[in-house]
Amino acid sequence: MPASAPASAPVAVSTHAPHPNSGALIARFDLPRHSVVIRALRKDDGLKLEWQGGADLRNFYERQWTAHEMGEAFVLVADFNGFPIGQAALYWEGKPAHPGIPDLQSLRVHPIFQGQGIGTQLLDVGALVVKERGFSQIGLSVNPD
16 A cells, blocks of 8 residues: 655644634644555454443453454454444354344444445445355344434
8 A cells, every 4th residue: 555645734824822712723734545444353453443332342342352253253344544443243153033144233433434435335345255255145233223
């Protein structure tokens, strides 16, 4: 992957310091474009994924890592600049109502990155992984909330 260009030089907007609580614009600069990479879960992703539920879900992420490491699940991570901003977990055994049909669970994208097609890419890549493993179906449940 080519090296990213540095951020542009700041464009000063004000020559005097604004009041600290004003929220006034001080400077603006453009960031270089980065790509999102979909990769497999790494052990160090657990704490970084706590943007979804915080420490209350730490046990969930630890169990998810164990299932991934043991091959019971395959967890996809959407990585932006080295930080996991989304995930989808494929559980190979499926749910009790549909045993033997892999089930895609825990699809989530960080709120700042929602609406940019990252969830769709996680779904599409998940379907490709399932197909490559020789399955012809995939399960998906949604929470209406």
